[in-house]
Amino acid sequence: MREDLHALYRRLHAAPELSMQEHATAALVAERMSALGFEAWRCGGTGVVAVLRNGEGPVVAFRADTDGLPVAEDTGLPHASTARGTLPDGTDVPVMHACGHDTHVTAAIGAATLLAGARGAWAGTVVFVFQPGEETGEGAAAMVADGLWERAPRPEVVFGQHVWPGRAGQVELTPGPAMARADSWRVTVRGRGGHGSQPHLAVDPVLIAAHAVVRLQSVVSREVGAQESAVVTVGTFHAGLKENVIPSEAVFTVNVRTLDPAVRERLLPALRRVVAAEAAAGGAPEPLVEELYTFPLLVNDPAATEALRAPLAAALGAGNVLHAAPRMGSEDFGHLPDALGVPGVYWFFGGVPGEVLDSGAPVPTNHSPAFAPVLEPTLTTAVTAAYAAVLSRLGTAAR
Known part of the structure; x- marks a missing residue:
């Protein structure tokens, strides 16, 4: 599974698309989720919703964003992007997954794969939301306006995560206001x-x-x-x-x-x-x-955030689940739980080897042309965290 996800990540990284133009990405996501047995459909233009029903039980949603940025990649990776796109004003620009959304999509598909293969261990419904247009703040609102929560089952909680230049293998939780x-x-x-x-x-x-x-x-x-x-x-x-x-x-x-x-x-x-x-x-x-x-201001529900700490610690190790101060970066994730008035929890996972951070060397940040999270343990951590979070809120399968 890891080898398959690595190949998927490289494919996504090499072919980023600008906000609200993620047509090929949406087609690939829908194909992968349908193959896992999810009911998948387009929403909000280039968004994809994928639902897996597995008997009576809670409904849990997980969101991953899909768009790239108008940045010329300078990572030197063999799978570096050479893609180009057109901005709404007609300007031709290079395109790069400079914020790690390729990692988010890959991790979500990885967690979906685990859930689909373990239906005997849980009961309920899982809703995966692959959201376009995060970088422009359009995507979440577009999906809600296009009837996301009218067609998809109503979740009791919405989860999401984001890679950043922290220590690979660790996740960071922030209860309350988390992003500006x-x-x-x-x-x-x-x-x-x-x-x-x-x-x-x-x-x-x-x-x-x-x-x-x-x-x-x-x-x-x-x-x-x-x-x-x-x-x-x-x-x-x-x-x-x-x-x-x-x-x-x-x-x-x-x-x-x-x-x-x-x-x-x-x-x-x-x-x-x-x-x-x-x-x-x-x-x-x-x-x-x-x-x-x-x-919008991204506010993590305090109770739901604290409830998630133990499942993440059990899956990743207590020393790898940290508390973090609010970040001044912004996200439109909050539109998704806010539209229903349900709790939302959004966390960060690291993508930089510990030895690099400990060396004191400069580390490229999100939106940098040199931003490239290390493949492992970044992806395994992200898949594990997503799977553990969703599973923690689902019911237990009848025996």
């Missing part, structure tokens, strides 16, 4: 174009936007409490086409992460205030602020 809410904006600063030699006859949006970018960071340092958490990142900045032309507008994008709704309610208006004030100071009209997307 994210808000992303596009800000267009509108000035008045002119000749670079005559800035006094123009209104320079580049200067205004540059001041805004710097000043935005002061909101976290001066308006968010030292014991509170928030991150503000300006990820893109575009303006002009020639060095001696003052353009008529400058555009930048902002990403905001928060763990506390009260902090978010203070932070977002403050960011808008800064952008508007810098424009006013430069003699420009109020900038256009467009919301690009949001990710």
Whole structure:
């Protein structure tokens, strides 16, 4: 089984697809799950739902995300991706599984294989959700809107997991708020174009936007409490086409992460205030602020999270099940349990050999062109954790 899963992982890694374009991935997943005896169907465009009924008992759901990222791979692996894709705006880009979703899909199929082969040991129903579009925050909401929970049996809990550059062989649990809410904006600063030699006859949006970018960071340092958490990142900045032309507008994008709704309610208006004030100071009209997307706050149900600790410890060893602080990364996993009002639990598993971490050498992170989790014990850990989690909530088969 391990050899088969390794081959599946390499196949997925070599052929990533962009968010909401995972057509080949969905077809492969549906084929594999159907072969295991699951009832599989498409949902939310390129999502796949797979259900295995095994008598009367609880219903448990497990989610794995499927999309890649517009990143040019630089791992040097023999199965490195050379795939390309097209962004919604028509831009041709390289595509890579730079966040490990190929690992997630492989682990879910591995756990499904174990469950299908052990039907005499459990009773109930398992729902696997292979979700597209996690990287853009579209996929979970699209599946819910497309009738995911109207057609699939209603689960009593939804599980999920994610690889990260932690110690391979270990998993990390976080009860309560586990991953940040994210808000992303596009800000267009509108000035008045002119000749670079005559800035006094123009209104320079580049200067205004540059001041805004710097000043935005002061909101976290001066308006968010030292014991509170928030991150503000300006990820893109575009303006002009020639060095001696003052353009008529400058555009930048902002990403905001928060763990506390009260902090978010203070932070977002403050960011808008800064952008508007810098424009006013430069003699420009109020900038256009467009919301690009949001990710929900991911909150692990405390009771369900603690209940999972013992089964994971039994499967992986108590020393390999750790407690972790909340992360400022974001996920749309929360849409799936939240849509039903049921508990959700989401954990992380490591993908870096311990000797590498202990050496102090730099380790590529998720979204890096060099991100490549070590194959083992990463996959075995992920399959074991998923299988143990699902099995822990299912009923016992009648004897």
